Amino acid sequence: MDFIIGGLSATCAGVFTNPFDVIKTRQQLQGELQKISTSTKLPYTGLWQSMKSIVRSDGITGLQKGLGPALAFQFAMNSTRLGIFETVDNSLHWTKFHKDSPRSPVLCIFWGAVSGAVSSLISSPLYLIKTQIQSQTTGQYAVGYQHNHKGTVDGLWKIFNLYGFRGLWKGSAAMIPRTAAGSAAQLSTFTKSKDFLCQYEIFRSSVFLTAVSASIISGFFVSIVMTPFDVVATRIFNQGIDKNGKGILYRGITDCFVKTLKIEGVRGLYKGFISNFCRVAPHTVLNLTFWEQLKKVRDVHFSKTDA
Structure with a gap:
């Protein structure tokens, strides 16, 4: 039941935050391994400008591009992770050194990272196809490698036919540090924030208010910690593959980090930071709030059943 609740809460949140995910993906691929001057006109320079560019190129539905695989990814990853x-x-009670002691920040970070790493491996193919579909557009608005998938099933089938099952997990190594870092920051800060807030009566009397407040705090830390890993993951998943099955731009995670830092600087690793925060913070709020509320419904249901 805990696994299903985790997946459902993330899926509900994903419907609202997918537009920011599309914006974030395109901003991270924009100017890839290029030195961009301040006079260069770019289609994705801010949230509002990026939204207008997406609507112009793909219509209003373009803001929900890749929604299918995005929701499937959220369910697969978060049902496992949460x-x-x-x-x-x-x-x-492994987040405590003793059963009756407070939660340990170190153990919360550790188990948050472990759960994130396991979930990233399971959900990697869905993140792969989500990224490639979200980046697809035409003309002056095209950024990164264009895979031209007709849809989720077409994309997965095409990759499988060309590269087999291993192709579906191509770049999955980039998911591990991304999700582990984000999960460790999210689950540890969310848990500790709840513990801190519950010292005050106003939060003890409202599960919803506690969940929302703790989620906002958590989302802030997640966006700071995860963005560089997110940029690398996006670029590795979206890069083209040569006839030998090798990436045409990057050999792996370290190579992507080094090339991006060398050519684009630290700002390159934080491309799409604002849009990522606008995605992560509301997603954290909605995801963990839905999570808390669904657990409350579960507890009420089972208490009635036991009675």
């Missing part, structure tokens, strides 16, 4: 962490935290 389910593992919930089990470790509440059933096994």
Whole structure:
């Protein structure tokens, strides 16, 4: 049940935050491995300008591009990630050094990273196709490598036919540090924020207010920690593949980090930071709030059943 609740909460959140994910993806691919001057006109320079560019090139529905694989990815990743962490935290009490002691920040970070790493491996093919579809557009608005998938099934089938099952997990190594870093920051800060806020009566009396407040704090830290890893993951997943099955731009995570830093500087690793925060913060709020509310419904249901 914990695994299903985790997946459903993330899927509900994904419907609202996918437009920011599309913007973030295109901003991270814009000017890839290029030195851009201040006079260069770019289609994706801010949230509002990026939205207008997407609507001009793909119509209003372009803001929800890749929604199908994005929601499938959210369910697969978060059902695993939140389910593992919930089990470790509440059933096994492994986020505490002693059963009756407060949660340990170190153990929360550790188990947040572990649950994130496991979930990233499981959901990697869906993130791959999500990224490639979100980046697809035409003309002056095209950024990064254009894979021209007709849809989710077409894209997955095309990759499988060309490269087999290994092709579906191509670049999955980039997902591990991205999700581990984000998960460790999110779950540890969310959990500790709840503990801190619950010292005050106003938060103790409202599960919803506590969840929203803790989620806002958590989302801030997640966006700072995860953005460089997110840029690298986006670029590795979206790069073209040569006839030997090798990436045409990057050999791996380290190579992508080094090339981006060398050519684009630190700002290159934080491309799309604002749009990423606008995605991560509301997604964290919605995801973890839905998570808390669904757990509350579950507890009420089972208490009635037991009665």
